[in-house]
Amino acid sequence: MTTTAPRNHMPPLRRRLLILVTAVLLLAGLGTAVVLHAASRADRANRPQPGGPAVDTGKLTLDRKGRLTFVNAAAGPHRTAVASVPSTDPGGGRTASDLKCARFYAAAGTGVCLQSVPGVLKQSNRALLLDADLRTKRTFPLAGTPSRARVSPSGRFAAWTVFVSGESYSSAFFSTRTSILDTRTMRLTPSLETFSVVLDGKPYHASDINFWGVTFASDDDTFYATLNTANRTYLVRGSLSRRTVTTLVENVECPSLSPDGTRVAFKKRVLSRTSLWHEYVLDLSTLKQTALAERHSVDDQATWLDDDTVAYALPAEGKVGSSDLWSMPADGTGTPRLLIANASSPAPL
Known part of the structure; x- marks a missing residue:
């Protein structure tokens, strides 16, 4: 009689545990590889490059006049750090802080830093409200x-815009969320989409409304921003106390109000549904536009250095x-x- 060796049947529970452990180990290995790859890229970016600007660590405050602050993009250990230079010598040596931001702005001793920290599965994004010494007062x-x-000007209000979906304003499909914070009361308006909209003189409601690029007037109530709806963009004037916005001009994006409050610098889309923008200045009293x-193509929210000069980023x-x-x-010259x-x-201080 021929006998057959008994098969080695693994109990179902043990088999499931083995599969689970194997999956966990594979995911852990994948996560480690992603982290190591990101660390390798970060290490390369943090190596100073020959001929790069001189960047030194030092005391940086937001109430020191005559300085121009910015996010340092030079390769080295201070990459993405908030830094400053003398306004009279912007090409000189840079003083870098320990604070690193994706976007930054400051006025009247108040700063806002938007941070984006990559993770294994998703990135972590937050806004930091800063005092004059770059210390974090609140985190949101x-x-x-x-994005913005x-x-x-008084330091009382801070605003920020983020991409909820999509990664740029040239994307076919994107949505944004714009928030405004009262830094005195810490009351946060999570989304400008809760404000009432008046378009062409009539109340307007739509599910596709997006706002971005807030800029504030000196009265701590008036602001300007971009409204996007039905594939059109508008410059809107808003009131924080009345929680309303009113359209002024079409085809205006990322407005920036001049220090004297009379003009708005903005990017204007050159051709419909293209990612080409030219920089213009709008006279708010006459609505006359001047090409700069x-x-x-300028895909940025310009900043006024003074009443006569604007600054902006280019790749x-x-x-x-x-x-x-x-x-x-x-003024369009030069x-x-x-x-x-x-x-x-x-951000000029």
Whole structure:
């Protein structure tokens, strides 16, 4: 008689445990590989490059006049750190803080820093409200990727915009969320979409409304922003106390109010549904638009250095993921000039 060796049947519970352990180990290995790859990229970005700007650690405060703050984009250990230079010598040595931000802005001793920290499964985004010494007063979770940040001239209000879906304003499908914080009461308006909209003189309601690019007037009530709906963009004037916005002009994005409150610098889409923008200045009293001298496409919210000059970021030539700051006259004359190489998010103090 022939006998057959008994098969080695593994109990179902043990088999499931083995599969679970194997899956966990595979995921752990994948996570480790992702983290190591990200660390390797970060290490390369943190190595100083020959010929790069001089960047030193030092005391940086937001109430020191005559300084221009920005996010340092130069390779090295201070990459993405908030830094500053003398306003009279923007090409000089940089003083870098320990604070790192994706977007930054400051006014009247108040700062806002938008941070984005990559993770294994998803990135962590948050907004930091800062005092004059760059100390964090409050932290707010963000619903998406940082895009724009502004502080009112008095320092009372801060605003930020994030991409909830999509990664740029040139994406076919994207949505944004814009929040405004009262830094005195810490009352947060999570989304401007809760404000009433008046479009062409009539109340307007739609499910596709998006706002971005807030800029504040000096009265601590009036602000300007971009409204997007039905594939059109508008400059809106808003009131924080009345919680309303009213459209003024079509085809206006990322407005920036001049220090004297009379003009708005903005990017204007050159052709419908393209990712090409030119920089303009709008006179708020006459609604006359003046094209500025920059001929490159500007996908940024400009900053006024004074009543006559605007600054903005352009991609750095030959450097992926980096940008340079440029400036030009706000009256349409002159030519653009390099303000600070390897930098973004300018904020004059």
